[in-house]
Amino acid sequence: MSDLDVIAAGLGRVVRRMAGPQARASAIRRLSGGASQEIWAFDVEGHGPRGYILRRAQGGAPHSVSAQSIGLATEAAVIEAAGAAGAPAPRVVHVCDEEDGLGAAYVMERLAGETIARKILRDDVFASARAGLARQCGGALARIHATPAHTLPPLPYSDALEQLDRYEELYRSFDTPRPVFQLAFKHLRTHLPRPATTTLVHGDFRLGNLMIDATGLVAALDWEIAHLGDPAEDLSWICTPSWRFGQMDRPVGGFGDLEDLIDGYRDAGGHPRVTAEAVRAWTVFGSLKWGVMCLLMYRAYEFGVDRSVERAAIGRRASETELDLMLLLTGRL
Amino acid sequence: MTRPSPFGQPDAAQLLEAAAAYLEKVALPHLEGHAAFHGKVAVNVLHIVAREIALGPPAAEAERTRLEALLPMAQGDLDALRRRLCDLFAAGDLTLESPGVADHLLVTAADRVRIEQPGYASLKRL
Numbered sequence A: 001m002s003d004l005d006v007i008a009a010g011l012g013r014v015v016r017r018m019a020g021p022q023a024r025a026s027a028i029r030r031l032s033g034g035a036s037q038e039i040w041a042f043d044v045e046g047h048g049p050r051g052y053i054l055r056r057a058q059g060g061a062p063h064s065v066s067a068q069s070i071g072l073a074t075e076a077a078v079i080e081a082a083g084a085a086g087a088p089a090p091r092v093v094h095v096c097d098e099e100d101g102l103g104a105a106y107v108m109e110r111l112a113g114e115t116i117a118r119k120i121l122r123d124d125v126f127a128s129a130r131a132g133l134a135r136q137c138g139g140a141l142a143r144i145h146a147t148p149a150h151t152l153p154p155l156p157y158s159d160a161l162e163q164l165d166r167y168e169e170l171y172r173s174f175d176t177p178r179p180v181f182q183l184a185f186k187h188l189r190t191h192l193p194r195p196a197t198t199t200l201v202h203g204d205f206r207l208g209n210l211m212i213d214a215t216g217l218v219a220a221l222d223w224e225i226a227h228l229g230d231p232a233e234d235l236s237w238i239c240t241p242s243w244r245f246g247q248m249d250r251p252v253g254g255f256g257d258l259e260d261l262i263d264g265y266r267d268a269g270g271h272p273r274v275t276a277e278a279v280r281a282w283t284v285f286g287s288l289k290w291g292v293m294c295l296l297m298y299r300a301y302e303f304g305v306d307r308s309v310e311r312a313a314i315g316r317r318a319s320e321t322e323l324d325l326m327l328l329l330t331g332r333l
Numbered sequence B: 001m002t003r004p005s006p007f008g009q010p011d012a013a014q015l016l017e018a019a020a021a022y023l024e025k026v027a028l029p030h031l032e033g034h035a036a037f038h039g040k041v042a043v044n045v046l047h048i049v050a051r052e053i054a055l056g057p058p059a060a061e062a063e064r065t066r067l068e069a070l071l072p073m074a075q076g077d078l079d080a081l082r083r084r085l086c087d088l089f090a091a092g093d094l095t096l097e098s099p100g101v102a103d104h105l106l107v108t109a110a111d112r113v114r115i116e117q118p119g120y121a122s123l124k125r126l
Helices: A003-019 A072-084 A117-122 A124-145 A160-174 A179-191 A232-237 A258-267 A276-302 A309-329 B012-030 B033-070 B078-091 B101-116 B121-125
Strands: A024-031 A037-045 A050-057 A092-095 A105-109 A199-201 A210-213 A216-220 A227-229
Touching: A003 A024, A003 A037, A003 A050, A003 A092, A003 A105, A024 B033, A050 A072, A072 A092, A072 A105, A072 A199, A117 A124, A124 A199, A124 A210, A124 A216, A124 A232, A124 A258, A160 A179, A160 A276, A179 A276, A179 A309, A179 B078, A179 B101, A232 A258, A232 A276, A258 A276, A276 A309, A309 B033, A309 B101, A309 B121, B012 B033, B033 B078, B033 B101, B101 B121
Parallel strands: none
Antiparallel strands: A024 A037, A037 A050, A050 A105, A092 A105, A199 A227, A210 A216
């Protein structure tokens, strides 16, 4: 059976459980994007067609290739908890089990909007959305970080020091000398701030993982590396130069200013010790992490886990982070 | 400055150019979704290799010359020199403030990005 046959058969079972024996899944197609997950779009015909998304571990494998990913069922539970706390999140409608034959997977409502960063940053239709987006992102992060701990499934704890250790160990395991990375690890050991507090951290909050429409932020997607940790991490990741998509003058995602992001965060009740200085220090680490991740994703190609040209090529994106790290460390960015 | 190919014509650069043009102009318009995305990456890969053939050798030579100046006692190939620089950073014997270090790392990174992503916006910040 081809991938599509497996998905079509599985979704047939899923939609009958969701919407009754007459329901059928149609317009099934794979969407590009998603590093360690497959993302499929489909419609359910019943009481008029409605759009859904299936998120599934690569090939249905129970464990994702990404060591940090929390697993699809946990991810679904985090999304539900964050959504209940008022964070803009998609609505999960079904968590797949053995009966569905799709492996680790869940189904969520398909939201209208755009995720492609370059369109959000350049198209006229998003002009007014862009103007308020940094404040909105700050507000969304404050609500994510306010998700009550007792509503969350068990999650790994990961602060700056833990991540610095983990990424440095990864970098060493590649056994390929990258002087800029080595210098940055050494620098960050003494410059990363202590955590202001411990909260739910989305972990991958940036354009590409945010659904945006003409009015602004609709929802944060891609919760697969959510964890408990320092909330400053989330405000900094969207400021990482690689996630500015060419608009280096606008530190927040290529569309906004750091002051607006932090104002939006504060106004929505975000922690007062999440400061611009902490976010800037974490942003340097963001570039370093993304550089190591590029090399790690290339490893998936090298070891035959994913022989796609995209996995091979992404190893060559590590150099952009070396340039950004040097520009950040010398005050040019 | 490119040396003539020992294999004559067509040389590697021409072959890559031909393959990239085919993928981009003939094959890609027939692809959609996931396949089109990987098709675009494949075109980009061929352009990277073409630039590496043209720009890689002089960039590596310049990096080596700078490393030999920064590390007067060091010996070995480019990989060995890079490892030595990493060791000195890890030990704190060289830092970002040491003479020549920041310039060397900036120029080396920029040369590499010009091969791998010549349109990358940070190049304008140099």
